[in-house]
Amino acid sequence: MAAATGIGAPVRRKEDQRFITGKGQYTDDINRPGQTWAVFVRSPHAHAAIKSIDTAAALKSPGCLAVLTGADIAKDKVGNLICGWMIHSKDGSPMKAGAHPALAQGKVRYVGDHVAVVIAETLAEARDAAEQVRVAYDALPAAVDLATAQAAGQPQIHAEAPNNTVYQWHLGDKDKVDAAFVAAKHVTRIELTNNRLIPNAIEPRAAIGDYDSGQDSFTLWTTSQNPHVARLVLAAFIGIAPEHKLRVIAPDVGGGFGSKIFIYAEETVCLWASRKVGRPVKWVADRTESFLADAHGRDHVTTAELAVDAGGKITALRAKTKANLGGYLSTFASSVPTYLYAPLLSGQYDIGAIYCEVDGVYTNTAPVDAYRGAGRPEATFVVERLVEVAARQLGKDPAEFRRQNFIRSFPHVTPVIMTYDAGDYEACLNKALEMADYKTIGARKAESARQGMKRGIGFSAYIEACGIAPSAAVGSLGAGVGLWESAEVRVNPTGSVEVLTGSHSHGQGHETTFAQLTSQRLGIPIEQVTVVHGDTDKVQFGMGTYGSRSGAVGMSAIYYAIDKVIVKAKKVAGFVLEVPEPTVDFKDGIFSSSATNKTLTFPEVALQAYIAHKFTGAQLEPGLKEGAFFDPTNFTFPSGVHICEVEIDPETGTTRIDRWTAVDDFGSLINPMIVEGQVHGGIVQGVGQALLEGAVYNKEGQLVTASYMDYCMPRAGDVPSFNVAMTNTPCPSNPLGIKGCGEAGAIAAPAAVINAITDALGHENIAMPATPQAVWRAVAKSPTKMAAE
């Protein structure tokens, strides 16, 4: 049994039965008795003062029950949305954050900002009534462009943040870095834009707020990656209700990628409005709303430099980044371009000195927060573009230049606060070079050239810091919460098991992988294990799923809860077998003892724990249920090498990815099938960033990419199949040796694609997304083309 379903087996997913038969239960599939519908009136302006809101006509519209505005929410003293990570500027001052009300107070700061909400009997009636809300605006000039938003004379978005500057943060030893650059034999300098992305989980965000006047309590069904954090914020900061009077349920959730971590205006308003109207209030985003008002990702402009000595050794790295934070600070926005970014600027390389400055900037655009990878894709793009360009400038093979500079001994303390605990970067590189058939790339390039095509190969040797823990470490860096995870293992009298976890699955397959772990350790069939998550009334507390943390942190909590179950079960077995407890052994689901020939199965011991006939209450507490909180001692450091090989048609600018090799070190694996699936999905989000996707605001602050006709999502025909393999240096900071795999592809891919395209072009002058038009224009600037002309 355990061999087929245990740790390391590619077990088919338990959750699939309901998804492939249409029996999933997503938030929009849930309807409450007496339910009403919410539609938001959103700002059509990027920046404007609200002069007046006339609700009279809307209130007369058929089915309309209420129109609620910022004045109403202020009168009821509903708290503002929060940013939960305090960043201090290099001068020591705290970040300068303006208020973020759930419904605008006198001013709107991006197109899509929440001005009012209409509650009506049906969705259609709510939409009709929303069109009758008359809002008079005084349009203001908008600060939309990240590069210029801090300049004198730009429109001021929040009075609290002069020059639209939230913070001017830094990390590293500036003097040491400056000295290294003075001494350098070679300096590579690049300017990069990390394009703005829109996460686009295919399930739009949704919420149902349901106030129960009999209990004076609320229930929220919502599309959340972390329902307990949502409850904590809604209770402690926004003040909807105390935690014990607020139940948050995140049922099946259709993808998140970060965008469903955050506590948004809509769920706040649905809860508050359900009490106002005395009925449940449901809101489901349409896709345009998702584009306008889901937190976006990335959006950096960076100048970066690499110092190299005469022997080809990298000696220092220096970066200056402006990060767009949008019109308000979203829940974790401040941390993404700071502590999730600059600490990864050492990459896989032994670099003596690193210094990074980051300006966090308000603009009149949607809030920007964590999106798959969150800071680490931006760091990887900086490091891997720098290293690639430096190798080319120095005339070195890019693989060998990387190899020369790899970190080789662990633990390794970087100049940017991280202690890498385990890795073998050369092993990944060697395996990837072999799988990609790197030796013969020259022949393939020549063959492409014979056909009038341009072939290029690009590397990305990435590292990430995952788990987003230990709590004490993130606390010292400004996090407002601890980032451990909890688990409870409840054994039923018949020996079946419920595993309650604070992690949340929205595609990651926890119902399968967490059951694999439990099944193997307790020696029971995987069918006897059910994983429970996503409901604050069932699971006591949890920190949710993001930062590739559910395996390394969430499953480790389960591991230790199982340890406690086994300790207790051995005591029960000792009484039943009538042997001293220290002689009891537990292996493969069987309790045995050197003191007897008798054995007991796990279900037999479970039953004995509950009937409690063989021991007294003075000797042992009945029952078999244990919990654990796990807080690791370090971040985890997944790493790997991705190699992208492209062929460009110079006549059309079309880039075709001919082959993709990924060799990742995720530490130990629970289910390689699921891990590979995570890699595939991550790569395609990264390829989307590199080739297709880009959120575009015009200079007035209108989002011109607000539909799938205008924002180019990767489709099946845009990408290849992938050649994926793993290495394993087990992670030492958790009992399972897991590093995490959810974000790797999205972190690695953009640099690999752009390094391949620039290799094909013969110059570095291309920005993301490298659309056919952009590539076609870049081909015209390539040395061979110019030479031919």
Next chain:
Amino acid sequence: MFSIFGKRAASVPAAAPGAGVQQGGSGSPHVSMTVNGKAVTADIDPRTLLVHFLRDHLRLTGTHVGCDTSQCGACVVHVDGLAVKSCTVLAASCDGSKVTTIEGLAKDGTLHPMQEAFRQNHGLQCGFCTPGMIMAAVDLVNRTGGKLDEHAIREGLEGNLCRCTGYHNIVAAVREGAANMGSVRQAAE
């Protein structure tokens, strides 16, 4: 029939809008159709889209709305044996039609070969695009007779977005599902 492909011009559904629709006593159209083999009738608001008729009236919530503009394909169902994006079809225009949703694909408790292939190949993660993806894949196999290489599968799924899987395992699933549909000679519709 409506095509699942955004690039193709949408032609008029087999049952032209309003054809054969009786006006109910309240002025609401009265529609009758066969959904997953069961006859259903209802008085509906004339603007009711097929996806909302399925989800809200029949509580068949396996058909999802991902973009409400016929671009993502999460809402694909079969009408008279052909795939349609049900977010852009009026329920009234399907009067007299046979509709199959994801809930109707398995027969007598046995998964359709395409459903089984998605499970075996890990062709889904969050599951939200999956019903539409499976319905589109079955239609693709039916239309092409199952002769599908990787390129044909990728091009054939152009009308369906997935944000989780990177399509790698979906392609593998459709390839296997197509082979198994052929081998069991299962008439999908």
